[in-house]
Amino acid sequence: MGKVGFNMTMSLDGFIAGANDSAQNPLGDNGSHLFTWYSIGDTEYKMPGGDWKFNISAASAKQLDKALSSAGVLITGRRTFDIAGAWGGQHPVDLPIVVLTHNPPQEWVNKPNSPFTFVTDGIESAVEKAKAIAGDKDVELGTASTLQQALNAGLVDELHIDIAPVVLGKGVRLFDELGKLPLVLEQIASVEGQGVTHLSYRIVK
Ligand SMILES: NC(=O)c1ccc[n+]([C@@H]2O[C@H](COP(=O)([O-])OP(=O)(O)OC[C@H]3O[C@@H](n4cnc5c(N)ncnc54)[C@H](OP(=O)(O)O)[C@@H]3O)[C@@H](O)[C@H]2O)c1
Known part of the structure; x- marks a missing residue:
């Protein structure tokens, strides 16, 4: 059985997006600073899904390799799903995606070969379904609201947070x-990338 982890980029003052996020302003006001580290390194990194390519440091590439090789499924919330336009049907990590929502989007529910599983009956159910999909691999939570609910339910084993050198304020x-x-x-790792620090923690239960 794999672990339940969390992986996101956060500003130094604790925000994963700026204010006024929307499909037109995906990371909110000034939020693009969060992802600067994806474009300033000297190592080209091709994501498994779609045509996504990043330029990151060798240390960050190693981190991404590690995360991608152990992950079996991603849990996200409906806001991220909508803001990202369902990633055009293929998430950059190219994993099955479990989406928590109150109203599953009918255009995606029965689409052949869709990577999306929509869950309407709570975080416990989402994590249970994700574990069944992931098998021996890890379940990764990828939004603030899903992490908060999973932490409150005592379901999270590890946090992997990429600290971006920016203070967003809101x-x-x-x-x-x-x-x-x-x-x-309990801190388990700290890796210096270029324009980012990758911090990993185990949750003491
Ligand atoms: N910094 C990064 O690395 C990074 C990465 C990805 C995304 N982001 C950003 O993160 C932001 C979105 O994250 P977020 O945490 O605000 O929102 P989110 O988790 O993406 O979505 C929240 C929504 O999911 C649905 N939901 C959540 N829990 C549910 C439950 N238990 N039952 C039913 N539905 C549930 C609800 O939508 P409905 O009621 O409408 O169904 C809720 O409003 C965006 O700005 C995005 O761009 C940042």
Whole structure:
């Protein structure tokens, strides 16, 4: 059985997107600074899905390789799904995607070869379905709201956070709506990339 992890880029002051995020402004006001590290390195990195290519440091490439080789499924929320335009049907990580939503989009529900599984009955159910899809591989949570719910339900094993050197001041806060505090962590890795620091923590239960 794999682990339940989390992987996202966060500003130094705790935001995963700026204010006013939308399909036209995907990472919100000033949020593009979060992803600068994907374009300033000297190592070309081709993502498994679609035509996505990044230029990152060798250290960050190693991190991405590690994360992608252990992940078996990604859990996301409906806002990210909509803002990203369903990634045109193929997420850059090219994994099955479990989407938490109150109203599954009918155009995707029965689409042949769709990578999306829509879950309407809560985070526990989403993680259970994701584990069944992932088999021996890891389940990765990829949004703030899904992480918060999974933390509150005690379902998360590890956090992998890419710290971007920017202070956004407002936007979508990662560590919000948490019922079980303090969240005690054990640091398991710290890797310096170019324009980013990759931090990994185990959740002490
Ligand atoms: N920094 C990064 O690495 C990174 C990566 C990816 C995305 N992002 C950004 O993250 C932001 C979105 O994240 P977010 O956390 O605000 O939203 P999110 O998790 O993507 O979506 C939240 C929505 O998912 C649905 N949902 C969540 N939990 C549910 C539940 N238990 N039952 C039913 N439906 C549920 C609800 O939508 P409905 O009620 O409409 O169904 C809810 O409004 C965007 O700005 C995106 O661009 C950042």
